[in-house]
Amino acid sequence: MAKTAQERADIKAEKRYEKMHKRSFHLKPGDIIFNVLNYFVFGLFALACTFPFYYIFINTISDNDLVIKGVINFIPRGLHLSNYMALINVSDLSNAFIVSIGRTLIGTTLMVAASGFVGYLVTKQEMWGRRFWYRFLIITMYFNAGLIPWFLNMQMLGLTNTFLAYIIPGIVVPYNIILVKTYIESIPAELEESAAIDGASYMTIFRKIIWPLSKPILATIAIFGAVGHWNSFTDSLILMQSAPTLYTLQHRLYIYLNTASNLKALMESGGQISDAALKSAMSGKVIKYTISMVTVIPILCIYPFMQRYFEKGIMLGAVKG
Incomplete structure (x- = not known):
């Protein structure tokens, strides 16, 4: 079909505009x-x-x-690739890897679910004592009792030498709740109102409307939680003293680092060590490098796929306080 005179004129005008636009942005x-x-x-x-x-x-x-x-x-x-293949035969490392994977998956899942639900609740004006509970959560970000009171508290709660010590303390994270709350407040209220008019309950609104629309911010806090669980070793070092089977991968790496460093210091001071210990000290360097890569690779593989959610979620979740 032949183009009309008006269409040809419009095309020429667009071309002229494109040329002017390119010239205007000449560096x-x-x-x-x-x-x-x-x-x-x-x-x-x-x-x-x-x-x-x-x-x-x-x-x-x-x-x-x-x-x-x-x-x-x-x-x-x-x-x-024999160094990586050799790690498969080291029983304590494979067990530590399983513990780290388990705490990361379970801990991150529960943290995201709790942050999403609590963040939604504190946006509801009709929630009983909303201001008090929200401020009660926020104030915990500014006060820390210290390491020894924390350990005594965990001990009295029976959370030493048990896998639950990795999961329960990290379920409620005030900073993540703030991000989720702020993000949910940016969602048009008309969506909830229309669902409420149709008879939807709060749980239905959260499950079918709020949760799907909050995927960017939920993915963002999921990255925070996963990296935190995967890299954490202080809780394993302090709380799992009588349960070596619950040591995390990072804790095992810490043990190898200390062992190699102590043997190296002993050699430099002129101390006498056995041939077996000397061989262990020398091979410890290779073991440290290999375990370091194993601990980093999972995060390096996951982060690129989550980056677009991370950038969008952290910007939208930080617009308002």
Whole structure:
């Protein structure tokens, strides 16, 4: 079908506008210099952030003798994957890996569910004592009794040497509740009102309207919770003294780091150690690198898929206080 004169005129006008638009955004020499410096500085910053991971990784796949000598700096040599395969046969590491996976999945799931539901409740003006309970939650962010009272409290509650010590204290997180509350308040109230007119209960509104629309902020706090559970080892160090089977992967790494450091200090001071201990100290460096990569890889694999939710959720959840 032939185009009318008006359509041809509109197309020409659009082309002229595009040309003018491109000319108006032509970069000046100063802008080009700024962009080059900007990319250069942030490129160096990105390199400084990623190089430690690269350094550890190439030391885990290089010849162990060369790693012990400290000659692997930029390029891997003698490639192999035996270090990672050897970890499968170490019983305490596989058990610690299972414990870390379990606490991360269960703890994060319960934390997200509690944050979503409590964040929704405190947005309801008709909730009994809403201001009191919300302020009661917030005030816990500013006061901390300290490590010893915390340990005594956990001990009196029977949360030592038990897996529940990893889960229960982290279910309610005030900061995450604030983010969820703020995000839910940005959702149009007409959606809830129309559902309430149709006879929907609070639970139905939360499950069918609020929860699906809150996926960005829920994904954001899920990242916070997962990283926190995965990297945590202080609770394992303090609360699981009589339950080595409940040590987390980070706690096991901490033990290996301390063992290698103590043996190294003993050798430097001229102390006598056995050949077995000497071999353990030398191989401990490789073990530390390998376990470090194993602890980092899961987060590095998950974060890129969650990044778009993280950026959107953290911005929308922080607009209002």
